Amino acid sequence: MNVWIEKQRYIIDFTISSLMRRKVKNIGLLVLYTLIVFILASTMFFTYAIKREAAFILEGSPEIVVQNLVAGRHDLLPVSYLEEIKSIRGVANVESRLWGYFYDSLVGANYTLMTPPQNQDSHKNQGKTTVVENDNGDPHANHEAHALFEYEGALLESGTLIIGNGVARMRGIGKDDYMPFMAADGQIMNMKIVGKLSSVSELVSSDLILMSEADLRKLFGISPDKVTDAIVTVRNPSEIQTVAGKIKKRIHSARPIIRDEILRTYSSIFNWRGGMMIVIFSAAVLAFVIFAWDKASGLSAGERQEIGILKAVGWETGDVIQMKFWEGAIVSLSAFLGGVILAYIHVFFTGSAIFEPALEGWSNLYPNFTLTPFINAEQLTTLFFLTVIPYTVATIVPTWRAATIDPDSAMRHTGG
């Protein structure tokens, strides 16, 4: 065993010195290789991190959302349905929600308008937080509840607003400013801003505006016997499916959506986007593979002579192949590590300047947020498969061709 290790060590020593002798050629290859790893790694880190972010946010969303469908479209939900749902065994609580989108033609963006969660009425003056329960082992978790959005201290009453950071940035407004809206009946409603949502999770709250129920009904012209949708809390998590099934059976026009389904759908969408980017970049990988093949098979006169001499002094074909294997391993490993480190910096420190628009989706109101660094073995293995393996395969045949050169012909060609 020791002999074997010693032998490999000498071969590696020789390989490194031989690589250093041809700096320009090898650095060119290394830079390109690193770039390829960097692009793919950035894509993967970004999609995984954002998927995690979305999952983390959705943890705090209601177990079941019930919408009303009319002619296959999402419609307002009659308040009478709430009682019907409440009577289902296993349902712990039903709350109605009022929300909608408002297009601001001034800045060309859509806001999300919402009334604060209902149980606020009971402690109106205390400020309200919506609480997200954390999983253990979640890097976000500090083993304490963490608010999705909060507006400590601000008092929301008729005629006032609480706005998200994205809205504030876009309109250049802040606390105590006024914001006009045109209501459904054509009247102008001038609302006073009394607070801003905290920036803990801008991904959710960037475009959010909170207003009181009466204002929202007036703004959108929603009659008092209708709400936008309802959220259902179920005591026992394993009953969620059954409860959702019962809701569908009792109210035929209802569309119950379970939290897991939302999670699954988001996860598919982000997988799809990440996969799509990789398919697009596969053209680049292919170009790189051709480049690597070309580099490996186009041996310079000096290299041919070197291999010829090695074989003349007693190296076997197998030894030359081993040398080439180590050469590939050294280049691949350096490029892989370099690319991964650069991608980590790119995604988690510079906010993935290059890819953000493509992967995040389309919107006028960009949230500003930093992703939580998250890397796992799955990402690294996948990356390894997508980059190192194509390179290795591309260099096998050229390597073999180089290793089977006859010593005399190699030296005769170049020795002159």
Next chain:
Amino acid sequence: MILHPTVIANLLAAYTSSLMLVYAAYYGLQILRHWNIESGSELQLILERKTYLVSTVLSYVFGLQLLSLFLFVFTADSLRTLFVGAMCAAGTLNVNAFGYPTLVLKVVNFVTSGLWLVLNHADNQGYDYPLIKKKYLLLIVITPFIVLETLLETAYFLGMEPDVITSCCGSLFSGEKKAGLGSELASLPAIPTLWAFYLTVIITLISGLVFYFKNRGGYVYALLSFALFIIALIAIVSVISIYIYELPTHHCPFCIIMEDYSYIGYLLYVLLFGGVVAGSGIGIILPFRKIESLKHALGGFINKLALTSVLMYGAFTVIVTYRIIFSNLIM
């Protein structure tokens, strides 16, 4: 079809190894037909050079095969969130009819590939390519299985439809209809299986040591190490897993490779696969001990294989025993 980066990596690996293997098998066929070590013809010289290419290609392919076996299970496991009722790889592999056949083929192909590498190494010990025809015959036998594996894997990944929200009511009812997708696996009674496992371990290890020191009973050990491999897999499903999970109803052989169990599954499976390849490899090369050019080199190699196999199985047993003794589950 799920366009997940890891799925793309899996398919890339599968197609790469299939293509390389078909390429190698083509030359293998030529070698089988035209090989003549006595001849100095140009064709023979080319073929002799090609053997270097083929064995390099195959070392890569079989290395890839090992990695892709784990990547496949890993992928199946990470896709579980997309399917109603799938808790881990066991459920995801059940999503369509191609999941488990692919996995079984992957395991079989891994073992046969390992045996090929053992044969290849033995062949390289002799100066006159003593085993070359047998080696390439085995290669030609393996190739269709790996190609079949690639096709099944493609069908498996292409046939996946994640349960996402549909426009009427979410995927609720597609979920109901797939109620049988549970991750519970049928299993044998725990305690008798455990006895059978330890009995086989003891017999196998003794036979391995006898072979290592006295050089007797090589075929017996090769057979026993293969039997132990199968029994150990069964034991993982029926009894070892429940001690690791500390849950008498959870028999999954895949969850042990997850982070929650500190990735202990990887260690166990690597030991087990290594043990069977080294142990059964003895049976493959024992018949060639008498060949003139291999006489001296092969003895040492066979001994090394025997020692490796015994050590790996030993380590596997020690880890398993440790987990069983210190498990909070008492039966």
